[in-house]
Amino acid sequence: MAIDELIYRIRYLKNPSVAGLDPQLRFIPECVWDQLNVRGGARPDEGNGLEAAASAIRLFNFAIIDAVANIVPAVKLQIAMYERFGADGIAAYADTISYAKRRGAMVIADIKRGDIDSTAEAYADAHLGRTEVRGRNYAVFDADFATINPYLGEDAVEPFIKACRSYGKGVFILVKTSNPMSGQIQDLPVNGAPLYEYVAGLVSKWGKDLIRESGYSEVGAVVGATHTSQAARLREIMPHTFFLAPGYGFQGAKAADIVKGSVVNSSRGIIAAYQKDPYKRRFTHEQFALAAAAAAADMREDLSCLKI
């Protein structure tokens, strides 16, 4: 029952925000690379740089998770930032998920996958369910939630919903994204309303059998937080759908833009806080994790007006 647990944790921590663990190498301070050398791991300047990058990402992520696990109810991992480093990066991705869960944070896998039948099933198995190999089952990534792209239609979404049902997981389906050109396709007029409202109707329908005790469904929606009036209208269309709002901070959204029943993501605003005012005046590079904790606590404060 992922959605109920998420809402429980949001209330317990009084914090409807999520820390986005989207490590770009320019966010990782020199002290992390130094630590790698001391520990005898792969060095970036010799051998396989991808492996070294993956090791640096692990250390960076683990330190940030240690610092924010008692502040945020969940972390969100943008898998592209790991896939960029190949199989080594994906190993760091899997390890980060395990570590976050061990430290008590829930995990949203921001994968935006969408594909047909047996392929969607493979993705759902990998990210939320189990992969079978000759009679034994493996929880490969085992995130609590995954994000899904709806362009292929219901049969592309169904394997993920099945995984929600079987394993007590949740999904967030892209309805309206926060990027500047999201409207190019998502805002197209379909029977007098924008396409994303039609998709919202589908999401609401797909989730109606998975509404939990909290009143929200395991099938949530990604609703770009830079679109206030749109979000309010989407709340009407999807009354039982929990929203994942990306784009806080860097992408320009503010607390007042967020509708009830949302969890809000901030990535670089938290993990790279030590590089930015006001934190860079208060923390050294070595204190990047403390800076992340301070930024996460400030964001909690900033969002304290929000209702769950």
Next chain:
Amino acid sequence: MAIDELIYRIRYLKNPSVAGLDPQLRFIPECVWDQLNVRGGARPDEGNGLEAAASAIRLFNFAIIDAVANIVPAVKLQIAMYERFGADGIAAYADTISYAKRRGAMVIADIKRGDIDSTAEAYADAHLGRTEVRGRNYAVFDADFATINPYLGEDAVEPFIKACRSYGKGVFILVKTSNPMSGQIQDLPVNGAPLYEYVAGLVSKWGKDLIRESGYSEVGAVVGATHTSQAARLREIMPHTFFLAPGYGFQGAKAADIVKGSVVNSSRGIIAAYQKDPYKRRFTHEQFALAAAAAAADMREDLSCLKI
């Protein structure tokens, strides 16, 4: 110049078809697992089954590539079938791409990624471009083509197009997919025409600066081969766009349904041919690769009426 090379190879081999290396474990015969044990690799019944599965997939794929590399101009890898096995699976995915390229086949990465700005850039770097780690560049997966999901709009596609320009690669953007419920969103009426026609217009526009000597653009389109009249209309909208038609064989398309300027994929029809009539009467399980070659040659014959 990926698209020109693909078309050159299609003409040279007189074969506009692609072998889909989408290994589900039920396609892998017992003799491959036996070979693993003999070679001292990870055994499926002890230790990490994911690693064993990845090793089995490598052996299976390499044998099939050896058998079909002189028949098909390209192979297509559905990454979900590898991602399902975690980092081990992704390592097998990368190794399969390298092996196929060494054997002279081009590689289409069927990843269907789509995400915003820096994220799309990370995917483009990983799959078509280079990932930089502290001043050194790594070609992580280095496929020739990647498939892209357009739902997020132009800024999600742009980093891939940039990679096409910088590295001589190509993309196929999802326009109309071949799954039964593809119409749920893709067929929605937008200004009197289905949404996928609108997307086709965008794809044509995005590709117009990348039209090569062959007359086709590096920016191609995925056009589900089960929709004949739709494909003809899409050819009109996208005169310089090469089509990737999935769904041959298993998904029900026939040669007559394919429009000029298409390459056609068959996955299980080739790689699992030894399990199906007429090949299972002619080949043993041990001869799975020979059966794949026979099926690929039959498909080439079947498509010989097609014009490039």
